[in-house]
Amino acid sequence: MSGSDFLALSPLIALALTPLAVMVSIMIRRSHWAAAAAAIAGLVVSLVLLGAAANAAPRQVTPLIVVDAYSLFYTGLIAAATLAVVLLSYGYLELQTINREELYILLTAAAFGSAVLASSSHYASFFLGLEILSVPLYGLIAFLAARKRPVEAGLKYLVLAGASSSFLLFGMALIYFDLGAMSFGEIAARLGGASFALVVPGSVLILAGIGFKLAVVPFHLWTPDVYEGAPAPVTAFVATVSKGGMLALLLRYFYSSESRGLSPVMIVIAIIAIASMVTGNFLALLQDNVKRILAYSSIAHLGYMLVAFLAGGSEGAAAATFYVTAYFVTTLGAFGCVTVLSTRERDADRLEDYRGLFWRRPALAAVFSAMLLSLAGLPLTAGFIGKFYVVAAGAAASIWALIIILVVTSAIGLFYYLRVLFVMYERREPEAPEFAVLPAAGGGALAVLAVLLIWLGINPGPLVEMIRAAVAALI
Amino acid sequence: MPWMFYLAGAVAVAATIMTITRLNAIHALLYFVVSLLAAAVVFYTLGAPFIAALEVIIYAGAIMVLFIFVVMMLNVGERAVAMERSWLPGGIWVGPAVLAAVLFAQVVYLVMRGPGPEYPRTVVGPKQVGLALYGPYLMGVELASMLLLAGLVAAYHLGWRRQPEQESKETHFDERRTAVGRSAVRAGTDRPAGAP
Numbered sequence: 001m002s003g004s005d006f007l008a009l010s011p012l013i014a015l016a017l018t019p020l021a022v023m024v025s026i027m028i029r030r031s032h033w034a035a036a037a038a039a040i041a042g043l044v045v046s047l048v049l050l051g052a053a054a055n056a057a058p059r060q061v062t063p064l065i066v067v068d069a070y071s072l073f074y075t076g077l078i079a080a081a082t083l084a085v086v087l088l089s090y091g092y093l094e095l096q097t098i099n100r101e102e103l104y105i106l107l108t109a110a111a112f113g114s115a116v117l118a119s120s121s122h123y124a125s126f127f128l129g130l131e132i133l134s135v136p137l138y139g140l141i142a143f144l145a146a147r148k149r150p151v152e153a154g155l156k157y158l159v160l161a162g163a164s165s166s167f168l169l170f171g172m173a174l175i176y177f178d179l180g181a182m183s184f185g186e187i188a189a190r191l192g193g194a195s196f197a198l199v200v201p202g203s204v205l206i207l208a209g210i211g212f213k214l215a216v217v218p219f220h221l222w223t224p225d226v227y228e229g230a231p232a233p234v235t236a237f238v239a240t241v242s243k244g245g246m247l248a249l250l251l252r253y254f255y256s257s258e259s260r261g262l263s264p265v266m267i268v269i270a271i272i273a274i275a276s277m278v279t280g281n282f283l284a285l286l287q288d289n290v291k292r293i294l295a296y297s298s299i300a301h302l303g304y305m306l307v308a309f310l311a312g313g314s315e316g317a318a319a320a321t322f323y324v325t326a327y328f329v330t331t332l333g334a335f336g337c338v339t340v341l342s343t344r345e346r347d348a349d350r351l352e353d354y355r356g357l358f359w360r361r362p363a364l365a366a367v368f369s370a371m372l373l374s375l376a377g378l379p380l381t382a383g384f385i386g387k388f389y390v391v392a393a394g395a396a397a398s399i400w401a402l403i404i405i406l407v408v409t410s411a412i413g414l415f416y417y418l419r420v421l422f423v424m425y426e427r428r429e430p431e432a433p434e435f436a437v438l439p440a441a442g443g444g445a446l447a448v449l450a451v452l453l454i455w456l457g458i459n460p461g462p463l464v465e466m467i468r469a470a471v472a473a474l475i
Numbered sequence: 476m477p478w479m480f481y482l483a484g485a486v487a488v489a490a491t492i493m494t495i496t497r498l499n500a501i502h503a504l505l506y507f508v509v510s511l512l513a514a515a516v517v518f519y520t521l522g523a524p525f526i527a528a529l530e531v532i533i534y535a536g537a538i539m540v541l542f543i544f545v546v547m548m549l550n551v552g553e554r555a556v557a558m559e560r561s562w563l564p565g566g567i568w569v570g571p572a573v574l575a576a577v578l579f580a581q582v583v584y585l586v587m588r589g590p591g592p593e594y595p596r597t598v599v600g601p602k603q604v605g606l607a608l609y610g611p612y613l614m615g616v617e618l619a620s621m622l623l624l625a626g627l628v629a630a631y632h633l634g635w636r637r638q639p640e641q642e643s644k645e646t647h648f649d650e651r652r653t654a655v656g657r658s659a660v661r662a663g664t665d666r667p668a669g670a671p
Contacts, residue, residue: 001613016621019628064614102632109625116618128618132625139629154633 001061008056008067010049011075015115018042018108026101035101036090036441039108043083050076058473063183064125065116068473073321073466074118074248077328081240082111084332084445088339089233091439095344096144103143106136107237114245121256123172123182126249130168130213133242134161140237141230147346153229160212160222168209174202188258203265206253207272213246214302217275224287227295232347235291236335239298240328247305247324251317255474260312270310273402276303277409284416291349293416294334297375300413301327307406308390311397317471319386319393322464326374326386326456333371333449337364340442354420356428364438365424367450374453376417377410382456389464479581480520486574487513493570504543505571509578511535516578519585525601 006013018039025031025038050072058068085107093100113132120126138161142154176182178198179190191199211219227235254260280300287293305327308320341348341357341364348354358365374383387410394403456463490510497503515530608616 016617019621019624023628062614063611064618099632099635102628105628106625106632109621109628112621113625124612124615125618128615128622132618132622135622136625136629139625139632142633145633 004056004059005061008053008059009061009065011046011053011072011079012065012067012112012115012119014042014046014049015075015079015108015112018046019105019112022101022104022108026105030099030101032090032093032100035104036086039086039104040083042108043079043086043111046079047076047083050079060121064122065119066121067119069470070252070473071119071248073470074244075115077325078111078114078118078241078244081244081328081332082107082237084336084449085233085237085241087441087445088236088332088336089231091442092231092233092339092342094439095342098144098146103140103234106140106143110136110140110237111241114241117245118248118252120249121184121252123176126253127165127169127172129245129249130165130209133213133245134165137161137234137238137242140234141226143234144231149229150231151229153226156222156229157226164209164212164219167205167212171202171205171207171209174198174205178202184253184257188256191258191261200262200264203259203262204268207265207268210246210250211272214243214250215299216272216302216306217279217299218272220276220279220299223299224292224295227298228289228291228349232291232335232339232342232349235294236332236339239294239331239335243298243302244324244328247302247320251309251320251471252474254309255317266310269306270399270402273303273306273310274405276300276306277405281409281413281416284413287416288351289349290338290351290354290420291347293420294331294338294375297413297416298331300409301375304387304390304406304410307399307402308393310399310402311390311393313393313397314468314471314475315393315396317474318464318467319389321467321471322389322460323386325463325467326382329449329452329456330371330374330381330383333367333446333453334375336442336446336449337368337371340364340438340446351420351423354424356426357424359427364446367446368424369421370450370453372417372421374457376414380454380457382453382460385457385460479585480517483513483516483520483578483581486577487517490571490574500546501543502567504539504546505567506574508535508539508543509571509574511539512575512578516581519582522597523599525599525604 019042021038021042022035025034028034053067054069054072056067057072058066060066086104089103089107093103110133113129113134113136116125116129116132120129138154138158141157142151144150172182175187175198178196179187181187181190208219212222215223226238230238259265276299280296280298280303284293284296284300287296301323305320305323308316308323310316311319338348341353354368357368370381374381377383377387387406391403391406394400394406487510490506490513493506494503494510497506511530511534515527515535518524518530519527
């Protein structure tokens with residue numbers, strides 16, 4: 001590997017060194033503050049190095065990793081989201097008495113795995129990145145091991161993630177058996193025109209592995225339980241970084257291996273998208289738990305992203321990427337509000353915890369309202385622009401059935417977001433709410449997210465330009 | 476020689492089914508060792524004797540034997556002897572032994588016969604494996620090291636027990652926690668009855 005290879009890899013190397021830096025800080029002295037600071041420093045360095053790497057891009061570093069504008073965009077998104085999760089976790093963990101510092105090792109290691117997924121161009125790095133993302137998540141979901149729910153959620157995730165990985169590996173093996181290639185580019189070259197018996201079944205099996213991580217129907221069964229059981233900042237991480245890396249890979253794999261030409265596979269994805277939009281929105285109506293509502297809503301949102309993916313072309317990829325960015329900001333904000341309201345004993349996940357929130361915590365209630373409205377896709381928020389972009393890309397590709405289902409199910413989705421909103425603005429006698437002050441780090445992160453949300457909703461132009469340039473590397 | 480492959484594959488499937496259906500951890504582990512040995516024979520029939528040897532040395536040899544030792548050594552003392560006796564009653568070794576004997580017969584046959592007419596087609600030796608790992612797949616080796624680190628930290632955190640002196644200091648919290656834990660049955664009974 002040459003000097004420019006290392007330069008191109010530098011954001012990834014910084015991300016890989018971050019968990020080690022946190023470990024060294026724990027080794028010197030176990031201090032929550034120092035561990036969080038080490039994690040933040042590592043993530044910031046990685047974000048800064050993106051600029052340097054952009055000069056060396058595009059570059060294929062060994063057959064496994066490709067560094068181009070697209071992978072750098074997603075790496076930046078993942079690092080920034082992890083930074084927000086670290087800030088949110090800090091105040092949340094201050095209340096706990098267990099060993100807290102390990103959370104930052106696991107968070108940054110999982111973020112590295114997600115970034116590897118976004119940069120992979122080969123089955124080997126695809127699988128290893130997926131596992132580097134999954135294995136820390138088992139520990140993160142069950143992090144508060146003294147509680148019962150997190151351990152149960154962690155176990156569920158462990159068993160289902162293991163099963164889905166085996167599907168994925170079997171799919172890769174089938175395709176390798178037929179084509180004799182594992183890098184996406186070579187697969188595209190060998191697929192060219194000829195038909196192979198095992199490529200379609202293999203692609204569907206790979207799709208099962210991808211679908212599990214994205215939590216799309218019918219691979220969504222773990223989602224509500226894991227969202228409910230995991231500590232709130234970890235839930236934010238599972239909902240954003242883990243899905244974002246996988247979506248980046250989905251786009252890259254299907255665009256660069258020419259698998260978009262396999263029409264049976266695309267039909268399967270269309271069915272998955274429809275099932276996710278319908279199931280996610282309808283089941284969210286039946287929930288009383290805020291974390292579960294957000295879990296089902298995330299299933300629906302991934303369905304919308306698949307619509308953008310199905311639209312295809314550069315506009316489809318750009319719409320999906322924009323939607324991911326808006327979804328990151330919104331979901332981090334929503335789970336951030338849950339996080340800062342959580343107490344030592346339990347997370348603030350009951351609808352009851354939000355009753356009359358506006359009269360006790362007007363600023364926080366305003367931020368949460370903005371996040372919910374963005375999830376619902378109302379104007380002036382990032383969520384609206386995202387949905388608009390998806391519909392526009394879909395209309396250009398004339399996939400009308402999917403567009404109509406998207407619009408109808410979003411209208412249904414409005415109802416459960418409004419339900420949470422009404423509860424927040426209900427006037428109620430404050431029964432001695434003994435609230436601690438908002439944690440400074442988490443509060444700051446929430447404020448930044450809220451500003452970003454509105455800014456993206458009003459002035460999406462610069463981001464759209466950036467995303468168009470990034471996805472140009474894909475096609 | 477495809478039937479050698481299918482025989483070893485059948486042994487692997489049978490041993491794995493026995494592994495996941497055993498209620499006793501020791502019995503399951505014994506079958507799991509056989510399952511890994513069968514996978515090694517599968518590799519051998521496919522022309523990868525080096526990977527087969529690694530599978531035996533690392534998985535069936537080191538890791539699984541370590542598992543069995545740890546499970547057995549976690550219980551020491553008088554009661555443990557009785558417990559181990561109950562784990563390993565007379566006939567339990569027969570199943571894994573029969574499956575292992577099938578694999579042994581296969582290996583003996585393959586070694587006696589020498590290289591066959593069509594199987595193995597190409598033999599992948601240690602040199603090729605090393606060149607692949609430290610050539611194009613160098614990043615893969617590095618990524619695997621990150622994976623092991625993450626797994627180690629996660630296992631360490633979940634397996635960590637608080638120190639006795641800390642425990643006494645924070646007993647009241649623990650009591651409250653376990654009380655909540657017991658009543659919080661999965662069916663959702665811990666939610667307030669009047670929640671909307």
